[in-house]
Amino acid sequence: MNNKSYPIHLLSVTSLGVLLVTLNLSSLNVALPELTAHFKADALESNWILLSYMLFTSVLILVFGKLSDIYGRRTLYLTGLILFTIVSLLCGLSPNVWTLIILRIIQAAGGALVITNTTPLITDAFKQKDLGTALGINVLVASAAQLLGPVVGGYLIYMLDWRWIFWFNVPIGLIGIIWAFIILRPVPGKLRGEKIDVIGNLCILFGLGGLVFAFSIGGIIGWNTIPVIVGGSMFVLFGAYFIWWEQRVKYPSIDFTLFRDRTFAMANLSTFLNSLARSSVVLLIALFYQVIYKENTFTVAIHVLPVTVGMIIASPIVGFLSGKYSTKLLSTVGLSISAIGMLLLTIHTHAEASTVWIGIGQFLVGFGSGVFMTPNTKSIMLTVPVEKRGMANGLRSMLQNMGTVISTAFSLMLVTSVLPPFLKDSIYQGVNARVTEADMSLISNGFQLAFAVMTILTLLAIAISFLRDEKREEMIIGTIQATIHPTKGR
Template sequence: MKEKYYPWLLLSVTSLGVLLATLNLSTLNVALPEVVTHFHSSEVASNWILLSYMLVNTIFILVFGKIADIFGRRGMYLVGLTEFTIVSFLCGFAPNVWVLIILRALQALGGALIITNTTPLITDAFPAKKLGTGLSINILVASIAQLIGPVVGGFLVYHFGWRWVFWFNVPVGIIGVFWGIFTLRTVPGQAKGEKVDWKGNITAFIGLSGLIFALSEVGVIGWSSLPVLVGLILFVIFTIFFFWVEWHAKFPLIDFSLFHDRPYAMANLATFLNSLARSSVVLLIALFYQVVDLENPFTAGLKVVPITIGVMIGSLIVGTLTTKYSARLLSTLGLFGTCIGMLLLTWKIGIHASLLWIGIGQLLIGIGTGVFQTPNTQSIMLTVPHERRGIANGIRSMLQNMGAVISTALSLMIVTSVLPMHLKKAIYTGAGTHLVSEDTNLIVNGYRVVFLVMFFLTLFAIAASYLRNSNKKSVIKHPI
């Protein structure tokens, strides 16, 4: 295999992994009402069909980032792809909603291995001058998966049933595993002698679980209820304990010394805030059209396509600009586009909402996301030494996923908290619930509040992105 072709062959392997992981999320967003109706799920169980995957994936991204730094990325990537494919097959046979939730958590382990190793593999394989192109293609593939995911998910659910949303992942996974075995080179781990920080992982998992559990319950039973208070207390206690553990750990889960570098710290903060603001938009819009406009899953899937088209456009535009302009300028401009899109959704969402304006709002959010992600990711990966890239990417992915899981829980909590008890489940059951005009108005108001909150979160992301400096050559010197 010629050296000049290897980066592109590697990119074809990682693209299949990204395609698999992204399809799994975007297809289920549209299929959720069908799954909930099939299992007659409660509001809390409905939330956890999505949240179980996101939570486990978020925590284990950091675990696997460190393990990959120690033992090498090829084997970890292939194990993750294989496990993800097998569990996807099993998800389609789930006999009840709680078995499905457990399988989703197991599926998240494979997803974490895929996500953790994809960007470092690309970063190691591509020369610095072409890295921006490689990363933008990687994001473009994810964008294509997001584009076809809601449509494919809606089509499969509408014509074949919800189980095919999971079974559809299987052939992609099988192809990816065999192609990866044939293509990927074995690269030794760069952090030999280091150990996994299990105390940090456990405290982080319990703390974040407490927060997500509280957010998933509060829209149904209120802030003063015992389960919500217990979840919030666990979050506070174990978050404090987590920082104490990390401060004293020899090989910490999060290397806080990396955050001494201002561009690195601000880029990661912008990553978290951007993910927190925009991650739930596809889910919210897909549910909105099924609940308020009584659309079937396939039609609803078509109506969330603009956001992923926007990500594709943004990724294509920015790929060639990363060598000409600073990460601060490109990332901040991207977030500004997302901000305008959020404002449009807040203004235009409603009963019989204009498909054009809702589409333009989604398109702007997508373009802004595509423009933001590539230079921001490149800034993070090139700011750290080679041997710390696995953990640096793990931190970036963890913050992005943490933003996504909190975004999902927070968004659904805001929408359901303004509704009377008899309407709370209607958010998840789609066209299966008959609504009178007063009920619909309440749901629309909840959506407006959500998008307004996301607008302000994007403003904070803009501030974080702008406050980094524009030095693209900064590299942290980390003692080993």
């Protein structure tokens, strides 16, 4: 294979990986009530079917980002595909809910290996003039997977059973493994000799785990209970120690010197806030239609399509526009569109709501996020030295996934926090929930509260995105590209 065609073939490899991992996560958003019913899970167990995967993905992405810089991306990417495919098969054989949760943790390791190496592989292979389009295609594939995941998952559960939301990953994984073995070139790591920050990563795991546990259980048993206090205390103590430790360890998990660049700092913070606000939209809408409207999984999957349709439409558009307009402008405009969508969802998620307005709100959230993500990712990846791209992407992915796991726990906590104890489990029971009209009104209030808070978070993300230093960003990108492609333009 010649050098000219390699980037395109590599993009096809990474697209299969993104498709595999994203399909798995998005299909579970509509499947949660079915899993809850099958395993007779309570509210906490239902939460952790989703949260276990998200939590460990968030932590392991940072670890694997550093490993890819040390040992190279090909081996780790292939390892991730193989592990993810094998565990997907095993998940469908789970005899009980806690076996499934443990397998989801192992599956998270495979998914983190794939996610961590995808963007650096693309960034290394494509020239700057084509990078925006390539990253746009990457986002487009992820958006398509988010679109297909609920539909495929809902259909398979409706026609077969819950096991197939894991088993349908297996053939995709096998194709991806074979294709990656053929296409990917061995590339040695650029930071050989460095070591993994074990203590730092354990601090992230226990600190973030404590916070997520507190959110996941606080809305169920109350905020002044010992488990919630312990979880919150773990977050504060491990978080403080992590910041102290990272300033002193020789090979830190997070290179805090990168945050001295305002553009890098603001781009990453807006990534986190966008993920925190947006990530639970599909899950909440899916639960809303199942509990309030008693829709089956396949019909619910159709109802949540507007989010990913919006992202799919936005991705190629912003890939084209990224070469004409600044990342600051595109990112901020994208977040502003999402904020309008969040506001519509806040207003219209009630028992007598128009499904049209709910659909429009979802579409705007997805379209705005699609406009935001590509230029923001490009900004992050091109404002760091080449040898630290794995770490930078690991940090970006960790913040995005951290936003996702906190968003899931936080939003479900908001929904259940306004409910009396006898109604809290009904959120996870879907069509099986026995609720009266008065109960539906209370449940609707919970959903509206969650979307109101997410609207505020999106407004905060807009302000943060606008604070990035546009002139310095352009200067850094120009300097890096002149170093990577010194003969460009001759």
